[in-house]
Amino acid sequence: MKSSFFALAALMAAGGQAAAATPGEICVQDLRAIPSFLLENDTGARQHLAQKGQAYFDLALATATTAAAGAADSKACDAILENYVGMWRKGHLHVKPGSAQDVAKPSPAQPAVAGQAAPSKEPSLQVLSETTLLLTLPSFHGRYRTAMATLLDTHQTTLASHSNWILDVRSNGGGSDATYAPLLQWISSGEMLNMGAEWLSTPANIDGQEKVCPLLAPGDQNCAAFSVQAVAQMRTVKPGDYAPQNDGGVISYTRLSPPELHQPARVAVLIDKACASSCEEFLLAARQSFHVKLVGRNSYGALDYSNLRLHALPSGVRQLQYATSRSARLPTLQVDLGGIMPDIYLPPPKDDAARAQEIVRVQRWLEGGSLRPAGI
Structure with missing residues (x-):
């Protein structure tokens, strides 16, 4: 599916500097890595492209590129990239600042009134x-x-x-x-x-699956067993194909x-x-x-698209959080x-x-x- 969508990404890659110096250059570098990665590894991206059309995503990328080039700082870039991936899907697709360890931490509860203690998230x-x-x-x-x-x-x-x-x-x-x-x-x-659900088997998704338990639940044997089974299922099919989460079917x-x-x-x-x-x-x-x-x-x-895993963007200062499975309920x-x-x-x-x-x-x-x- 070669088009101006990929041509624009290639043009940016050819013209990019080896070492981005400004926040805008770093932001563009991270932006241009997102679409191709999603189309290869995210379980919803190809369906979203088919539903919304090439012109929609060409415009979204061009608009985001202009904004990213003018980003004054890292925080501004975070907002631009989060808005861009939101054009693909409203949920279960994010750009998060920080390391994988930072992103894996649960978000703290927010106090209802400034200055008050935040409510507990425990049941x-x-x-x-x-x-x-x-x-x-x-x-x-x-x-x-x-x-x-x-x-x-x-x-x-x-x-x-x-x-x-x-x-x-x-x-x-x-x-x-x-x-x-x-x-x-x-x-x-x-x-x-x-x-x-079904897993999308790709090298990046297998790598993300192998790393998820040390990030989210270190030492949790149930998580480790789930991860081992997921990787085994992914390896039963060719890269780019889908595998059921369990041998017994969906x-x-x-x-x-x-x-x-x-x-x-x-x-x-x-x-x-x-x-x-x-x-x-x-x-x-x-x-x-x-x-x-x-x-x-x-x-x-x-x-519909879940089991989020992390992929470090080129800058190393933010993570792409994307889906590696899709529900067997789809499309009905x-x-x-x-x-x-x-x-x-x-x-x-x-x-x-x-x-x-x-x-x-x-x-x-x-x-x-x-x-x-x-x-x-």
């Missing part, structure tokens, strides 16, 4: 009434996997004695499916269908053994636009239960187009007080009352 439990409890799940990052398992294990009696659960995953940006896995046995109806049916104690009778999962990635994978799993309703607003829509069930719809829609809250009231309203509804806002 927490709050008993709301004799029948209803609230599980707040701000993140599914791998570092919270032990905290999730410990919470569920420590509070088994409390969990089993409350028939109504509210799971608050608003603003949960995702992380690892393994983090929420212990929760599924509590809320599932027994069997779960998983469509699975569709699987899993039986989940419920805990010995009672499962909740009613589960409401509060969702919003900031629920993304593994948070959305959780929604797809949770909504298969007869006991679960999704309440709130559409999720973000960043799930696309999440990225508009996110996952709730079963029951709630309009966006106007402020923090209205956001907090959503929990009160859902509790009232689970306990036999109404979702209607107070005063209406």
Whole structure:
């Protein structure tokens, strides 16, 4: 697919200096490395090119090149490159400043008010009434996997004695499916269908897979085993081809053994636009239960292309974060187009007080009352 898109990249490469001296030259150097790398290694790039057209990406690259050449500093360049990759895909594709170790750290929670302490991203439990409890799940990052398992294990009696659960995953940006896995046995109806995904096999993707566990979960044997299996699957096909994540195929049916104690009778999962990635994978799993309703607003829509890995851009001061797998749901069930719809829609809250009231309203509804806002 040779065109002006590649011609422009080649022209920049030929005219570039061996050692970029200015922030603008460094920025252009990183920019010109992105499109060809994406088309070879990112699982969504070729599909995006086919959908949006060559002219769209020619213009995007030309516009970004002009902006990059005029970048006054590294921070300005970061914004330009992040905007450029956003022209390819709105989620699961980023340019991050810093080293691979810097990028792998989970983003800290931000305080609601300047000067206040940031809220914790660890899972927490709050008993709301004799029948209803609230599980707040701000993140599914791998570092919270032990905290999730410990919470569920420590509070088994409390969990089993409350028939109504509210799971608050608003603003949960995702992380690892393994983090929420212990929760599924509590809320599932027994069997779960998983469509699975496929790996794109390339040398860069295999290299990224081999490095991911030391970055994200050093010493985690489950992560290491997953990585070894992924690399083995990638090596069963030729470079540039796709391989199923598992030998058994892309569709699987899993039986989940419920805990010995009672499962909740009613589960409401509060969702919003900031629920993304593994948070959305959780929604797809949770909504298969007869006991679960999704309440709130559409999720973000960043799930079709996933398993992000890092690639150092030429400058060495920023990383390209891109997708190495694609969902087997494609093209018939696309999440990225508009996110996952709730079963029951709630309009966006106007402020923090209205956001907090959503929990009160859902509790009232689970306990036999109404979702209607107070005063209406």
